[in-house]
Amino acid sequence: MTGRRTVVTGIGVVAPGGASRDRFWKTITEGRTATRRISFFDPSAFRSQIAAECDFDAVAAGLSEAERRRADRYVQFALACSAEAVADAQLELTDAQRDRAGVVGVDPGLRKDGVEAHLQELLAANPGALGEGFTLVRREYMTAIGPVDLLCRDANSGSVAVEVKRRGDIDGVEQLTRYLELMNRDPLLSPVVGVFAAQEIKPQARVLATDRGIRCVVVDYDKLRGIVKDELTLF
Structure with a gap:
């Protein structure tokens, strides 16, 4: 700790109950709940069918077409919050000031953590764990909106895009x-099918993936590393 003082000059909010600071404040001060029946996918198969969803309009939030196309939804939240916080602070930052001001929030997770990056590496070395006959074409296959974790070929030489997560949730499916x-517009790759691979896949993400024709694969991190578990297994 340096002991230097920090001044909070502006606040931006994108959250269930309000996609701006004023709307969010109005919701909580009026004692209203943001929970409701899930609308992002059909929750009929689940006992619990309610959630606190975020009503967010990227166009209304002022995001450009490129930002809407390239950024995941949760990254769009961060962009909108940042813009609102700067506007709330009434700051007009010059180039000389930009290194002395910043917007602080939850890490949107743009980079893979250690386990997730290692999992991607292990699957690249062992593509058969994703499906029988799978072969690796390229790791971190670059597209116009970012890199696909793995581009593979299946047993029939079809293109397969693989998204690798430690914990698979709806954002990963999106x-x-x-x-x-995007990849299915490329005649050299099309048709491209998707595989969503993770150590753990949330039920909601599995439902959404299945609805979109994406196959889910739960991978064993320890097995890929060659670690044999001590406990007995009943067959």
């Missing part, structure tokens, strides 16, 4: 969906 939409 991300893979955007990659697939």
